[in-house]
Amino acid sequence: MLEIADKTHDETRQGEAYAPHQASTASFKKNFYIESYGCAMNFNDSEIVASILNEEGFGATRNAEEADLILINTCSIREKAEQTVRKRLTEFRRYKKSKPGMLVGVLGCMAERLKDKLLEEEKLVDMVVGPDAYRTLPSLITEAETGQKAVNVLLSREETYSDISPIRLDNNGVTSFVSIMRGCNNMCTFCVVPFTRGRERSRDADSIVAEARELFNNGYREVTLLGQNVDSYYWTPKDADPNSTDHVTFAQLLARVAEIDPLLRVRFSTSHPKDITDEVLFTMAKYENICNYIHLPLQSGSTRILQLMNRTYTREWYLKKVDRIREILPDCGLSTDIICGFCTETEEDHADTLNLMEYAKYDLAYMYFYSERPGTLAARRYQDDIPEAEKKRRLAEVVELHRRHSEESMRNDVGKTFKVLVEGTSKRSADHLFGRNDQNKVVVFPKGNFRKGQYVHVTVTDCTSGTLIAATATAL
Structure with missing residues (x-):
């Protein structure tokens, strides 16, 4: 793919x-x-x-x-x-x-x-x-x-592993992932996930909250709620009346996890543009410990290509969603996925993508060129007809534009003060620590007497294309 x-x-x-x-x-x-x-x-x-x-x-x-x-x-x-x-x-x-x-x-x-x-x-x-x-x-x-x-290799319509307590296999001890659902119903034509992970099913909300609470009690200070499309999370207890309102939406789940403790940061990934709601955005605005950061995959800025991809939204609809996010969450970090050279993509389609990038100015991005994956709907329906050299040229233009936007975003943060969760020692210097701010940007700052899992205030004094740099930090 x-x-x-x-x-x-x-x-x-x-x-x-x-x-x-x-x-x-x-x-x-x-x-x-x-x-x-x-x-x-x-x-x-x-x-x-x-x-x-x-x-x-x-x-x-x-x-x-x-x-x-x-x-x-x-x-x-x-x-x-x-x-x-x-x-x-x-x-x-x-x-x-x-x-x-x-x-x-x-x-x-x-x-x-x-x-x-x-x-x-x-x-x-x-x-x-x-x-x-x-x-x-x-x-x-x-x-x-x-x-x-x-x-x-049998797929299930019910399996969520909700009763299994994962063994944390990292050495961080500060941040961790919590799966809230499995599978996907979206059937994007370029994607293998519906065929390899099956239909969408939401995990028991109580087990999610319990797992996040256990992580917090064990010293973790950030959880990322995971799903192929978290915004379509919808859980109803098995014994609930079918006509009752006894269910949990993603916004309600977000609030329940955030209420575990103000010191527990909450992130989530990934959102589908068609499903993220005002309820989710207002919940993010309400709780200080839900990070102002959304990964909102675009894939293409062309409505015609989006239709071929079966993304179920238009260019105009996506732009309105970006506007709504920034209206409710003015300082929200925004990242995306972009595919270059999808089947039949023209120069005009490519220009639409560059134009939309200029509008959204993403802080972070995944950028790819398309290559057909066996078993996908695109492989069955369309011809992979864009020459690889052309795909790579278009991708290079997308990458270059994003790097400019990313550098601008970094420079705009110089002089600002952020709350940062300390995640560990910087890879480049044992005398410095690193963490991320609300918008998911990495910040490096002097080690001092700070420790992993601690929150600090930092004022950004410089930056690189991918990192914010602070000369001092203050404990909260």
Whole structure:
């Protein structure tokens, strides 16, 4: 579907392996190693898998070569991600030769589409497990240990893993993700998600609030509520009267999480432009600890292309949504996704995208050129008819324009004072800390006596194209 060219939104990571820093593998019968690719949903899924394996006596390790079980949580959203996964699986096959009995499994979005190739043709893995089948991992492991190929890629209309407490696999201890729903009903023609993650279903609101509260009690100070389209979250208790109003909308869920404690910051991702409501925007305005930041994917500035993509909104409608966000939340940070060179895209369509970018002036963006993904509606309906060189030229223009907007946005913050949550030590200097402001911009400032998880006030004195710099900080 998409080939990434520039990513300035910090929630997407590729190929990171995690193990709980507080755990010792010595107390477990076996070790597992897990590596995740793609979106934040995949990383959250890996934490669910870790919890399931932990119950089965597996401890996490950061060293793949010493693991009894290697799992790679895959992403099908871009061809590059699939290529990377295949390369890693080839490397893991070498580890198996030196450690008899080691098992290798593929999880996530590549599972259903490529199960036959991975298991039989290329013989790269012992197990293939889809996003809705993680509860069956123990039985699949037992089956694979007998030498059989173990597979479960069935999608579910009900599975949300709401009763599983994820094991946090990062070393941050300050920020974390909380999944609020799974799947997607939108059927955008370029997207594989409805086919790899199934239909949309919302998680029990009480379990979401309980998980966020537990994180706060354990020292975390920021949660990001995750879903393919969080604004369509809608949960009704199973025993509720069908005619009653006993349900929870996304705005109501946001408020419930924000009310856990004023010190708990709340973010969310991702919003679909057609579904984000005034109720959500007014809820954000009401609670100081709900961050003023919205990821609002555009994909294209051309109404004609948006219709081909089945995005269900027009250029004019999107512009009005941007206006409404800025009317209710004047200082809201705005980020987006943009695809260049979708099927039949003309120079006029491309110019519409550049023009809309000039209007919105996004703070952060993911920018890609289109590449057809097997199984999508676009692959079935349309011809991928834009030459790759032309796609790359248009993408370069989009990237250049966004970088100018991003630099302008950064410069506009020089002299302003922000509340920042300390997330850790700067990668470039042990004498500096970093955190993010409300608008999701990274701020670097002197270490002083501050610590992770603390809120500080900083006044920005300088900036780079991607970072705000403060000379001093004051504890709140």
